[in-house]
Amino acid sequence: MVESKAMKPSREVGIIGYGAYVPRYRIAAEEIGRVWPAAGSTPVEEKSVPGLDEDSATMAIEAARNALARCGGLDPKLIRAVWVGSESHPYAVKPTGTIVAEAIGATPSTLGADLEFACKAGSEAMQMAIALVGSGMAAYAMAAGVDTAQGRPGDALEQTAGAGGAAYVFGPAGESLAVLEASYSYVTDTPDFWRRPYQHFPQHGSRFTGTPAYFRHLLGAGSGLMEELGYSAADFRHVVLHQPNTRFPTRAARDLGFKPEQYRTGLLAPRIGNTYAGAMLVGLSAVLDVAEADDRILAVSYGSGAGSDAFVWKATEQLSARRDLAPKTETYVARREPIDYGLYVRYRKKLYAH
């Protein structure tokens, strides 16, 4: 028997609550270019920068609290897993997941752990949370994707490496703001970007990060899931793709047959940069902030190394009532305090990094 590539849980699962967080500081690509002149146009307009007292744990907590607020009075003790995907966990050994679980009151009867899969760590956590709930092992589970991404001064990555993230609580479809139709994951061993232990900054394969890495996996997952479900771009109101810059997701969305009005809402990279493990998750939260009942949404992540997770969601009637229970994504994106390269260096502690 040939099974479908699309993954569906045994019992229907949906998003019960979601929340985003983006730090307030912004550095313009032009300002980075003033210090590090680079050829060509800038890949984003500006990117978000975390403050001195912010890291992936604090940002995950902010997002998790927003997600919990939208759950409509859910007792956090019923959340039986808190999984945090990031490539900038504050500790090499010591979970971020437990910090977040404690902060939202989900401890002690819970799973808690961290994931690492470059920018796919957050969506991989979503897959696990969906599986936990979908199998009946737990009624509710939380997944977060968050990063304070690193870029070596002067490297192309520095122009885009931003900060932010989002958290999602999954639970029974009947209580949900958006129901999962199916998901699909597409993974190969493709070394396009990596960071070794004890290194501050990642290395990347320059142009190799494009066609054989981002586009192959993201389009493989996105078109793979659409084909399995018999959908074309016209069946979706919104599409959200991993967004390391402005150009990649724009081209990929077009390749999948989507129009600007379908990908515009979830494309935040031009304004906050690449939030890595948070990128697709924050984009999806921006879409949920405006989606209407029965809107179908395609969301596809991409993580170097490499792989993509694709999800098809369908918004429910409950979305419009509960989304106002926490700050909107746009509130965070629009809340901006520009800083210059000097402050940026201080906030990112780049004077000490080697």
Place this chain on the structure above:
Amino acid sequence: MRDVSIIGIGQTPVDEHWGKSLRHLAADAVLAAIQDAAVERADALYVGNMLSGVIAGQEHLGALIADFVGLRGIEAFKVEAACASGAAAVRLGYIAVAGGLADVVIAAGVEKMTDESNEVVTSGLAMAADGDYELPHGVSFVAINAMLMRRYMHVYGVSHDDFANFAVVAHQNAVNNPNARFQSSLPTSRFLDAPMICEPISLMDSSPIADGAAAVVLCATELVKDPARAVRIRASAVATDCLSLHDRRDPLRLDAVEMSAQKAYMQASVAPTDIDFFEYHDAFTIMAALSLEASGFARPGRATELAREGAIALDGRIPVATMGGLKARGHPVGATGVYQIVEAVQQLRGEAGANQVAGASLGMTQNIGGSGATVVTHILEA
């Protein structure tokens, strides 16, 4: 000494070959050349390559590739002369056949550069300069050429814009070459607006690194079975100079280019005016200018004028880079010299398609290693 002919050619597209290993690339070109030559065997395989050790962690290419193409047992080894490695391998094949030590020899060039980081590739390429007296000062290869270009502009009073035609012509010719890295024309305005790499060298002065392999099959002319397709090697000449710029008699006079070209003209009993087209080593536009001058196609300081007058176009007095040159076909360094010869054979066979130089019967190729320390010049005849 026996007369030598090229009876087969093969090449892979010049590209980012992330899906192919060094040996697969080389095999694609060698097997294509063997098929084109319609030969069953060869006495030797010489492989031009500069950076396989640095980039792929693989040396010992002769035996590796001979075995991989099904020629296990034959004489085979790698030839290294920086960016002139490819033509040096052909030169070695020529020596073997002309000297009567071999009847059929395959000369190949292969390079894979796009798998590694720019830092590794740039420092690898810098090894073509003097490791004791140039590299300790931190110069890259672009920087060495930038100094030459700056000096040239100062001495001859030409501007950076004057170099545009070398790049524009190369790109124009690459449009019709399916194996070229950049099959796109280059408007002069894009040359003028190109981002600076190492002043005064901009992005559009520079040839791109790339992956690729090319191969030729050499045969004693007396043994050639299909003379109609064979291309005779009328001259094969190598000259050398000191590696470092500061030891040169005059940095703007590439003595090894001049010596190598003069030797080739003497061997073939021809003059520059007899040459129908010139596959030159335009790694940077400044190298294009210096090569034209030292090879006798332009007086010192006048190469940009030659280009401006249209003399280097396909219908000009001395067409150059007829399939795109290093600038637009691409520069897989150790393979480049063989690409030049393969393209010259295409011209002389009348197989250059839309880029066919009308009535081409005598073509010259010139492969330069380093900033001019090894120069290999060949003159080929239809």
